[in-house]
Amino acid sequence: MHKNKYALIVVDNASTNTDKLFTYIIPEEIINYIEVGKRVLVPFGKSNRLLEGLVIEIVDDINFSSNKLKPIKKVIDDTPILSKKLIELGLWMKDKYLAQYIEVFKTIMPTGISNKVIKYIRITEGYNRAYEDRLDEKQKKIIEYLLELKECELNRLKTDLCIKNINLHIKDLEDRGLVELFDKIDTGIGKKYEKFVKRLFDKDKTTEIIDSLKKNANKQIEVIRTLSDVEYIKLKELMMKTDCGYSTVKSLHSKGLIEILDINVNRNPIKRYIPPYKRVSLTEHQKLCLDTIINDIYKNNKNKFLIHGVTGSGKTEVYLQLIDKMLKQNKDSIVLVPEISLTPQTVERFMGRFGDNVAILHSRLSIGERYDEWRKIKEGKVKIVVGARSAVFAPFNNLGLIIIDEEHENSYKSSMNPKYNAIEVAEKRCDLENAALVLGSATPSIETYYRAKNGDFKLLEMPIRANKAKMPSIEIVDMKEELEKGNKSIFSESLFKAIKDNLHNKKQTILFLNRRGFSTFISCRKCGYVVKCSECDISMTYHLDSNILKCHYCGLSVKPPTTCPECGSRYIKYFGIGTQKVEEYIKKLFPSAKVARMDVDNTTKKGSHERILSDMKNGKIDILIGTQMISKGLDFPNVTLVGIIAADMSLNLPDFRASERTFQLITQVSGRAGRGDVEGRVILQTYEPEHYSILTSKEHDYKKFYDMEIKIRKEFNYPPYTNIINIVLGSKDEIKLNEASKEFYFCLVNRLEKNLNVIRNDLILGPNPAPIYKIRNSYRQQIMIKCIEKEVEIVKKILGDLVIDKKNDKMFKDIKISIDINPISII
């Protein structure tokens, strides 16, 4: 007798209360098709509506009665869309980040292939015209419509026909067995097809054929001529070359001379020509670094590395040659770069070296482009992926290497559920697939460097620039003194003069300010009223080009008030500076200079990024102003001056990483200066010239900075000495939220006390209003747990259980609970 097998399935249902794997019976007829990692359709809930699911595990036995289990309806995929290793990785992520199954697997699966089940309608096979007499007018209409289309989407039929009570009529037709409803899977995004023209006539017969055509059929003759050289040509291209219309092609088609075909093509996100990126002979440090890594991997010594290389030390070249080695062993490589530095410059280096062997994944791709890139990887057509955070899930089967460039960057941590850290995920993936992990940075994060010192990563140093160029000199300007001297401008005397000299010497300048917009807030001088976003608890930023106030959290924009909404006074003043204001001042001070600005406000349009950078390369820009978007990856030899307008901006953030961020930003931006023959110069403006972040970055001394910072981390019990678990409870109902937060805190402390031996005072903080108390009209309370490595697992378990319990508690009905394990910033 056939013995049942069972599948454990993640079902794509929106309900958050049922985060578990569902068990289904595998019917005999699909037993040979079903596999872990394939998607299936399963009946769900009381109504048995069909939902999509992902097979996580197949088992022979279950330890409960199978009476109530339902059978799987259908297998969707021909081949698994996720490998077993990626499924294992997903399960690990679920535990690590206290996330839900569905969140995790939605993240790992490519966007664009999540399928919808769509209701279709068609006429049954048993339908007979003779029935028509017995139908009323409306039903006849429905039947007529269907006879023409054979089958169609139910919704389309409804909108097209616009018949009152159409559902009843359809039901009636269905009951009589005349029409039937069925499900179809809509893959959302299809492969891309393009029309091609194929030559059907013999090449040698070209003249004969031309003679046979009418003498005045010039266009047709032109098409035949063109086709005599090629067998296939894109229809578009043919029409362009011959300047003919589609009717010309059609008429040749009807004469049987050509064929018109739909051919599956890949969308190509990179349409430009990319110059080859030549191999260079490595410097001593590069060579040592490369050899150590290769040797260790080869001897199975160690497979995790941190390259600490100063800006311009040539880390990229090391990556390229490592990938080369992987290719020789037929292994796949993933390169992660921060989203903002996925600039054409970075991409070109990899494409320039490895050409068609590279797939690119980033958020500016369309869903179609993304899907095509994913397919190229999945089908083994490329062996290298360069991408942002989520490229860590690239579906390779023979992974050899993951490189994470600028590993200190914030963008490797996801701010959406699951709130994963791509570095940790990469590490786990490398463990599972026996691949090597290489992290690189000029300013490693304190946590990573600490782990390297403790032996988790092999530390490799590249202390000098590849072309022997000197590190730029950094001059600190105390803005308090400028003010005393009577200089109220945002530019110090020194920076102003340096910009002027640089313009005169035909060199390029970069001005950095980590805040976009024009003014950072608007306030009333009479009563102090500050214009805040009505949905969020933060002040709105003024944008000059569009003359609006924008909320940088929710995107809401409003017209700036001309009188104070509070007291009616007309003394409304614009405070604080953003990149737009810097741009305006620069244009006033240096009217003949060619000035450009680069920040998210003006680079969302496709290609705008590319244009600014190529203008910069071609010397069409003298002064480039930007946010941290310009702080990394850029390699322009003619940039000799970098101005940091306000280093304090990051120093004053209410975040224990503020000093670290500041050191990193200064070092990275400064690193753009003097990469060519002329020594670079950096002018750094600040109100806190004595701060250790500023002093150590001036000396280019990462280690000194690290030593000072790590002491502070230890003293105040911050990472890496502790893990931070941040819990944010949110609700539109402020009072309910306060009650629920207190209750949650109380239960949490209670359960922790029962399970941990010691509860330190600083272990669990809160509930406190979150730093941004309101976002998108939702109030936010925060509870923070600090715990040592040894206790993390147990604390997480307790917390996870508590969240599940509370989700079923009336008091928490409208409360959203969000958990972030080791958040990158606390807002």
Ligand SMILES: Nc1ncnc2c1ncn2[C@@H]1O[C@H](COP(=O)(O)OP(=O)(O)OP(=O)(O)O)[C@@H](O)[C@H]1O
């Ligand atoms: N061995 C070499 N010989 C000569 N030039 C080199 C060599 N290696 C790299 N370069 C050049 O040195 C410059 C800096 O290299 P690269 O951008 O790879 O450094 P990086 O460490 O990635 O810098 P950053 O961290 O600042 O982005 C580039 O223009 C690169 O082409």
Ligand SMILES: [Zn+2]
């Ligand atoms: Zn006022």
Ligand SMILES: [Zn+2]
């Ligand atoms: Zn807002």
